Structures are given as C-alpha cells and as structure tokens.
Amino acid sequence: MNIKNIVNRDIVNLTNCEHEPIHIPGSIQPHGFLLGLDNDSLLIEFCSANSAAFIKLAPEALLGKHLTAFLSEEAFGAFRSYIKTDTFDSSRPFVFTLDDISFNTTIHPSGNHLILEIEPFPDGTLNLPNLYNQTRKFVSYMEKTTYLGELCQNIADETRQITGYDRVMIYKFDPEYNGEVIAESRRQDLDSFSGQKYPHTDIPAQARELYIKNPLRMIADINYEPVPLLTLDNTGEKSNKSLDLSLSILRSVSPIHVEYLKNMGVGATLTISLLQNQKLWGLIACHHYSPKILPHYTRLSALLHGHFLTSQIAVRETAEEFEVSQGVEKSLSESLELLHQHEDFIEACHQSPALLTLANASGSVIFYNNKLYKNGEVPADDELIPLFSFLAANYSTSGLVTNELTKTYTEHANLSKFAAGIIYHSLAPGTPDGIVWLRKERIETINWAGNPKKAVIENAEGLRLSPRKSFELWMEVVKYKSVSWRKTEISAAGTFTYSLQKHINFRVILDQENRNRILNDELRTANKELANLNWISTHDLKEPLRKIQIFASKVLDREDPDLSAMVKDSVERMRFAAEKMQMLIEDILTYSKTGNMEKVFKTMDLNIILSNVLEELSINIEEKQAIVNRVPLPELNVIPFQVHQLFVNLLTNAIKFTREGITPVIDIRSTIADSEDTPGIMLPRDRKYHQISFADNGIGFEKEYQNRIFGVFQRLHPSHKYPGTGIGLAICKKIMDNHRGFITADAEPGQGATFTLFFPAG
Structure with a gap:
C-alpha cells in the first residue's frame, strides 16, 4: 500500500502571501483527528497521521476501508441515520464511544467528500450550555445599554467569563479593513490593547473570506506540530490531491499567522466572526497565554455571543444614526422653511445656523451669479473660486462627498484647515454655480499595535512578510482629513440642494414673467401704433x-x-x-x-378650394396655355380663406416665372410623409404630415435662395420682367405657420421649382 501526504508546501513570502492557499494546507492541528470519506461509498480516502493517538488505529489500517473498521455496527447505523439529514447541526454533533472514551464528531461536506473532525471531550461533559441563563443575560444587555460600544464591552466580559481566556477583544474593521479594538476584557496583570489599531495586512483578503465562510476558528496550542493528511497513492491518479478545509475547525494555520501570534506572546486563540450584509464587520478575538483546548459546547456558547452581537450591530448603529438624524432633520426643516418664506433666500438667509447643522458642517458656501455667500468658517475667496470651478468641471452631475479633499483636489493641502472634507452639489450644470458644505481638518493620532510599515524583514532568504515582532504602541499622526460624513447628513444636504435649485428656478421664472409682462405691454402699445399705420396705409x-x-x-x-x-x-x-x-x-x-385676423379652422375638402382657385386664375392659365396636372387632395382642418390665398400665390408664381418657348406645366401632388420619408427636411419625430407639392418647369432659382426666398421683399428677378412685390411667399410661410405646418422650396436654375406644403395629419 502506497500512502502519501497532501501537505501544501508552497513557500509563503512577501510576493505571494496575499495568495497563500490557506484553505488547503493539507494538515491539521493535533487536538483531534480527521477523516475524509467518499460521499457515495463512505470509504475513507483521507486520514490524518495522528489517528492512532486517539483510536489506536494507524492510517494504514483505515485508508481505503469502511468506517466499520473502527465503528461498531450499532455506531455505524447511528452515523448513517445522522448523515441523512439535509443539514448538519453543530449543536447536535455525532457522538460515539470507543474504549470508554466519548468522541465529538463535527461533519461537513467538502466537494465530493464528507469531512469528519473527531475530538475527545476534554472535560468529560456532553451537556449543552445553560441557554436560558445565557439568553437572559443577552436580554439584560439589550435593556441596559444604549450604544454599541457599551454592548460590545458586556459581550467581551461575558465571553471571557464562559471561556476562561486571558484576554477577549472585540475588533471593528474600517472600510480598508484596518482593525480597531473597541472593547476588551483581560486579566488585570496584562497591558491593555483597547483603542489600538491593527493594519489590514494582519488579516489578508483570503483569510477574511474564510472568516465569512467559517464563523468560528480555534488554535489550541500555538506551538503545535502540524499533522499531515494522508491518502492512498493509487497508480494512474493525479499526484496533486487536495482537500478543501475552509469549514474545518481543526484546519492547520498559516505559518505567518502562527509567527504573528508567537510575536505577541499568545499561546492559544479563539476567533468569532461578526458579519453585516455578508461582509466582515469585526471579530471577537480571544487570547490565552498558554495552550487551551475549548470544549465543543463551550465554543458554541461563545459563538452564540457572536450571533447575538451580530444581530444587534445594525440595530445599534441605526439607533445611533437616528439620534444624529433627529438633529439633522430639525435643521433641514428650519432651512426649508426659511427657503419658502424668503423670495431671496440666498441673499437673506445664507448665514443661517440651520444651514450648517443640517449637515453638521463647520462652514458652507453658495456660489451664485459670480458671487460667494459664506457661512461659518470657510477659506478665502481666492481659494474658493478656483475650488468651485474645479468641482463644476468634474462633478457637476454626480456631486462629490469626501472626507479627504486633498485626494481629489491635489496640491491644495492649505484648504484642509477649513475644508478637509466637503459635500458638493451643482446648482446649474454648465456653470460654476454650486453649494458646498465644509468640515475642518481633524488631526488624528492613531495608536497602532506596532509600526504597521515594518511588516517586512530581510534575512538570508531575502525579503519576507514578518508579523511585527514589536507590538509596542506606535503612534501615527494623520492630517488633511475630516470626520466622515454620515448618511443622514449627506441625504439632508442633497434634499436641501434640490429644494434650493427649485427655489432658484422659480425666481428665474418670476423674473422672466415680469420681463415678459413689461415686454407684452410694450408690444401691445407698438401693435396699436402699427394698427394706426396700417389704417393710414390702407385708407389714407x-x-x-x-x-x-x-x-x-x-x-x-x-x-x-x-x-x-x-x-x-x-x-x-x-x-x-x-x-x-x-x-x-x-x-x-x-x-x-x-x-x-381671427384664425377660425374648419374641416374642408382641399379639392374644392383648389378648383375655386383654378377657376379664379383661368384667364391667366389660358393666356399662358399652361397645363395643370392634379391628384386628389385630402380633407383637412384649415382656415379656408388662407389656404385659398396660399394656393393662389403658389399657382400665380408658377404661371408667372415661365421660360420662353416652353409650355408651362404645373404638377400638384399629395402624399403622407414623416421624418424618415424626408431625410433632408427637419420634421418632428413620431409625427406624420400631409405633403402637398406644387412643381413647375419654369425658370427656377439658385439653391442658396431656397430659405431666403420666404422673407419679406425678397425678389430674385427684375421687376420689369416679372412684376411683383416680393411678399407673396412670405404670406405663404405665415399661412403655414398659422396651420402649425411647414413650407419648403427646392429648385434648379432653368429646370423649374417645387414648393412643398406640410400640414399636420390628425
């Protein structure tokens, strides 16, 4: 029988530590032993090398064998019944007895295998913890604590009491996963770690992923010797067998993490994950300064503390946010009330204290119509104007919220005294007008547990990651940052900006209405004068x-x-x-x-109007011997006498501007058209038109005149040869405007001209 181990021997160093395969170490801790069974046959495919220390059977006697190799028929039957359940309940592990020793067996699936982690009960007890007392304490914590920090301290104290660890800490991670100790319970002779921070490199990304998958992790003895996992080396099979131990409680630990704990002087640990929205919010970290094996049910009691705290995190954070939001909402209401009470809010109320407290800002500035309206502590004008120009150029549509402006607005660290953090919104895209709330710089001293920048050492093998050998307090001063903006403050600033935009737009509309009213009065007076002139011109x-x-x-x-x-x-x-x-x-x-004149519309058959026009112009048509070809025209809602005038003008022009020696031919056509049918004409989309064209074979005109020809007094030909006033086509255009339609002209010199009318259909 050929047996091999599956220990992962990848060398972990500075260049690959973030990719260390810690989920497949190929080894376990020695306070228990592990079996890996094939899902279907239940044959033992993997076995830890220390099995004989617990059940007096070496791996050679177990690999490839059935569980009955060491379990009695009765125990195996109980096992078969246990694994038929859909899920494995860790609060009710599979328990069997061998040689008067009771073993606790936690089971979980891993790919095509079942993992059995078997531990003897170190204190000889198989009893569950007193859940009633534990729940009663949880309820009392809920009743007597208001803030999350208080609750965390109670959980730390209680966890240390039931587990017996020398130190219990509760970490909270920031967005970059730097951890801070926010609560601590410890032996009196130990130095406190409360308030200290630990850099994100202490817990690499793949370790954080495992904390999400497996919420409880124990190391019984930091100085343990890893126990390799063994398997049969069958001929023809691949030699790189591995077993995913992500959910394992016995899984061996990264050597880097072991060294890290040794540098801290720790002998044993228990870690419980605190999750929010499927992300790692923090940890309950238990440290002991000598080896310590925690019984299975005591571990579950500690895990229950983690579940309870996890259930309260969102509630307590929401409560704290609500407490802040009450003040914010009050200030927002005051600001909106002022906005509605004053027509010129910006001028009259820009220094209102409520405008600052709605975002808990130290200053605010409104830039409107090239003028700065300042409130509170703000930078100088010559610094603010370039800032607004920069923000308008880069954030006019999205706005900007930051507590570290220098990252965005580089080389302007001098602004941090008043504007380390800002909330910015544009008031009018395309202009520098905007509003900004400012927060002053808060210089912060961070207490790191050792210098986080000295995590690399150089030895004979080169550079490697070294969990800091010194955990003495190391302080870092952080500048150019403000307190982070809360969601309620950001929301209130956005709500006020939207209302201010509406207020400004309303003022603009009012001003425009006043200007229009004055202009209308002036136009009414001018129209009266023009009416008098019209009377004079038409009568006198x-x-x-x-x-x-x-x-x-x-x-x-x-x-x-x-x-x-x-x-x-x-x-x-x-x-x-x-x-x-x-x-x-x-x-x-x-x-x-x-x-x-009054525009009275009437549904008319255009064929009748055209016939009347042709009758009226019959003498001119006969004199020129013109040929008029026509097709049936539609029935439309029109101003009858104006359409009559329209047809008269177009036909008169066609008869007038003829070529010598050429019989005049006028074609009148009609069809339905839309913007897709007339690509050269800018018709509104999704609307159809009745297209009526008058095409002749006369003298035509140059393309450059096809738009100018509709202007008043626009003449293209000598008056002695083609008499007229140059107003006829201007009248045609005005008639089409009255019908919400269009008129176009197209021509070629010596080839004729086509005038097309577009009447709205329906």
Missing part, C-alpha cells in the same frame, strides 16, 4: 393713389397736340409707379391680415 394712402391713377389716365387718354412725347412718357411712368405702390400696399395689408 389708397385714396390719393387712386386719384393719381385717374388723373394720369385722363391725361394719357387726351389727344392734345400740345402734349409732347416726353410729357406723356413721364405721366405713364407716374401712373405705373402709383399702380405698383397700390399693389404693394394691398400685399402688405394681406400679409398683416394673415397674422392678425
């Missing part, structure tokens, strides 16, 4: 023009030999100018009416 100017035209006609109709050709030409020019001015006045009147 028309009458003189008509008289000029009549006088000119009479002069030209006379056959007076005394009138020279020059005089007749001058009179003809005068008459033509008067006609042109009258046409201009009428077009201006039409343009004005298009925007000012």
Whole structure:
C-alpha cells in the first residue's frame, strides 16, 4: 500500500502571501483527528497521521476501508441515520464511544467528500450550555445599554467569563479593513490593547473570506506540530490531491499567522466572526497565554455571543444614526422653511445656523451669479473660486462627498484647515454655480499595535512578510482629513440642494414673467401704433393713389397736340409707379391680415378650394396655355380663406416665372410623409404630415435662395420682367405657420421649382 501526504508546501513570502492557499494546507492541528470519506461509498480516502493517538488505529489500517473498521455496527447505523439529514447541526454533533472514551464528531461536506473532525471531550461533559441563563443575560444587555460600544464591552466580559481566556477583544474593521479594538476584557496583570489599531495586512483578503465562510476558528496550542493528511497513492491518479478545509475547525494555520501570534506572546486563540450584509464587520478575538483546548459546547456558547452581537450591530448603529438624524432633520426643516418664506433666500438667509447643522458642517458656501455667500468658517475667496470651478468641471452631475479633499483636489493641502472634507452639489450644470458644505481638518493620532510599515524583514532568504515582532504602541499622526460624513447628513444636504435649485428656478421664472409682462405691454402699445399705420396705409394712402391713377389716365387718354412725347412718357411712368405702390400696399395689408385676423379652422375638402382657385386664375392659365396636372387632395382642418390665398400665390408664381418657348406645366401632388420619408427636411419625430407639392418647369432659382426666398421683399428677378412685390411667399410661410405646418422650396436654375406644403395629419 502506497500512502502519501497532501501537505501544501508552497513557500509563503512577501510576493505571494496575499495568495497563500490557506484553505488547503493539507494538515491539521493535533487536538483531534480527521477523516475524509467518499460521499457515495463512505470509504475513507483521507486520514490524518495522528489517528492512532486517539483510536489506536494507524492510517494504514483505515485508508481505503469502511468506517466499520473502527465503528461498531450499532455506531455505524447511528452515523448513517445522522448523515441523512439535509443539514448538519453543530449543536447536535455525532457522538460515539470507543474504549470508554466519548468522541465529538463535527461533519461537513467538502466537494465530493464528507469531512469528519473527531475530538475527545476534554472535560468529560456532553451537556449543552445553560441557554436560558445565557439568553437572559443577552436580554439584560439589550435593556441596559444604549450604544454599541457599551454592548460590545458586556459581550467581551461575558465571553471571557464562559471561556476562561486571558484576554477577549472585540475588533471593528474600517472600510480598508484596518482593525480597531473597541472593547476588551483581560486579566488585570496584562497591558491593555483597547483603542489600538491593527493594519489590514494582519488579516489578508483570503483569510477574511474564510472568516465569512467559517464563523468560528480555534488554535489550541500555538506551538503545535502540524499533522499531515494522508491518502492512498493509487497508480494512474493525479499526484496533486487536495482537500478543501475552509469549514474545518481543526484546519492547520498559516505559518505567518502562527509567527504573528508567537510575536505577541499568545499561546492559544479563539476567533468569532461578526458579519453585516455578508461582509466582515469585526471579530471577537480571544487570547490565552498558554495552550487551551475549548470544549465543543463551550465554543458554541461563545459563538452564540457572536450571533447575538451580530444581530444587534445594525440595530445599534441605526439607533445611533437616528439620534444624529433627529438633529439633522430639525435643521433641514428650519432651512426649508426659511427657503419658502424668503423670495431671496440666498441673499437673506445664507448665514443661517440651520444651514450648517443640517449637515453638521463647520462652514458652507453658495456660489451664485459670480458671487460667494459664506457661512461659518470657510477659506478665502481666492481659494474658493478656483475650488468651485474645479468641482463644476468634474462633478457637476454626480456631486462629490469626501472626507479627504486633498485626494481629489491635489496640491491644495492649505484648504484642509477649513475644508478637509466637503459635500458638493451643482446648482446649474454648465456653470460654476454650486453649494458646498465644509468640515475642518481633524488631526488624528492613531495608536497602532506596532509600526504597521515594518511588516517586512530581510534575512538570508531575502525579503519576507514578518508579523511585527514589536507590538509596542506606535503612534501615527494623520492630517488633511475630516470626520466622515454620515448618511443622514449627506441625504439632508442633497434634499436641501434640490429644494434650493427649485427655489432658484422659480425666481428665474418670476423674473422672466415680469420681463415678459413689461415686454407684452410694450408690444401691445407698438401693435396699436402699427394698427394706426396700417389704417393710414390702407385708407389714407389708397385714396390719393387712386386719384393719381385717374388723373394720369385722363391725361394719357387726351389727344392734345400740345402734349409732347416726353410729357406723356413721364405721366405713364407716374401712373405705373402709383399702380405698383397700390399693389404693394394691398400685399402688405394681406400679409398683416394673415397674422392678425381671427384664425377660425374648419374641416374642408382641399379639392374644392383648389378648383375655386383654378377657376379664379383661368384667364391667366389660358393666356399662358399652361397645363395643370392634379391628384386628389385630402380633407383637412384649415382656415379656408388662407389656404385659398396660399394656393393662389403658389399657382400665380408658377404661371408667372415661365421660360420662353416652353409650355408651362404645373404638377400638384399629395402624399403622407414623416421624418424618415424626408431625410433632408427637419420634421418632428413620431409625427406624420400631409405633403402637398406644387412643381413647375419654369425658370427656377439658385439653391442658396431656397430659405431666403420666404422673407419679406425678397425678389430674385427684375421687376420689369416679372412684376411683383416680393411678399407673396412670405404670406405663404405665415399661412403655414398659422396651420402649425411647414413650407419648403427646392429648385434648379432653368429646370423649374417645387414648393412643398406640410400640414399636420390628425
């Protein structure tokens, strides 16, 4: 029979200690022995080398054998019944007796194996602890303690009493997993470790993971000799067998951790995990200065203390947070009330004490419209303005909460006197406007248990991690940091900022309304004046023009030999100018009416309107021998007389701007369109339009004029050849605006032009 051990012989040093495979050491502590059974056959595949010390059977007599190799048939039957349960209850371990010695067996699965950890009862008792008395004490702790620190001290005292360890400490971890002793119970002759901190390197990441998986860990004798685990070396099988001992109570300990405890002078330990939200919150650490084997049920009593404290952590932290939040909420309510009572809160109330206490800040600053509004203890203006510019450039949307501003705003350590920590929110993204709460620097002296930076030593083998040989008090001064912000303070600052933003926006809207009101009054006055001018242009100017035209006609109709050709030409020019001015006045009147007249919509068949327009323009069409091709048009909700004017203007232009020798052809088309159908036109998304186009084969125009052509008095061609006022297309655009639609133009010189109308569908 070939037997081999599975001891993990990876060398642990400075470069790989964070990756030490502490869950598969391949060895155990000697105060018990271990068997690894195949799940299906229950044959013994692993056995610790010390089995003979407990049951007088060496590994050679057990490996590959059935449990009945040392268990009686009756005991094996009880074992089979025990492992049929879904879960293994550590409070009811499997117990068997051999040679009048009772053995406690804790069982747990590990991959394809069952791990049996077998220990004799060191004090000979198989009784459970007095749970009634223990629970009664827990209730009394709950009733007489208010704060978490008080409760931790009670738990430390009680744990030491029931376990008998020389020292019991309760650690709390910070976010970086540096541990601090927040409660301690000890022998009077021992120096206190209370308040001391231990760096995160003392408990590497993989060790913390095991503390989460296995909440209880015991080392009975720091000077123990690890007992290797043995297995059969079957031919053809891989030689790197291992057994995951993450949940094992007997699992051997990292040699680095052993050296660490030796340097502290510790002889035995018990460690209980304290968890919150599946993370390691802290530890109950029990130290003894000589070897100590704690019985199974006493370990469970200590573990119950851990469970009780774990159940109270969130409750007590919430209670402490609530106590702070009451003051914060009161100040927040006062600040919001001031905000609602004063139209100009920033100017009038920026120095309110409540604005500071809502976040328990030492100072606050509002930067608004290039002005600083300061409250409490704050830096100088020439330091604050660059700070707001930096924050606006980097945190305008997310805000910033930090208790160490120098990490973010580098090279500005001088700010820490007043602004070591800040809560910042922008008031208007895209501007430097914002609000910031400040906390002064709190210079802190940390009491480390030895210098945490001297965890590395150099020996003949090179650099290696050395658990500090000196645990004498070593103090470190920490600067440029403030007290951390609590959740309630951060929330209150955010709530107030949101209300302040609404307040500012409301003020802006009020100011804009006032400006609009003044502007509307001015526009109303201007409109009255324009109405008077319109009356003058449409009545007072028309009458003189008509008289000029009549006088000119009479002069030209006379056959007076005394009138020279020059005089007749001058009179003809005068008459033509008067006609042109009258046409201009009428077009201006039409343009004005298009925007000012009451807009009465009516559902109309556009085919009827188009037929009326064609009838009205029939003489012009016949004179030009124009061809008008049309398709059925839709029925729409329109202003009838304006659409009539619209069609008249478009058809008149198409008839007017023709090429010599070319028969004018006008195509009127209609379809439904949306933004995807017209990629060159910026139509609103998710909306359909009736698209009606008027296309001709006339003289056209350059592309550069396709937008300008809709302006008032925009003429592209000489008036003597193509008479007009340049207002017709401006009237078309205003009509389409009145219908919440669009008009576009597209043309090629000498090829014709297309004017397209877009009426909203539905």
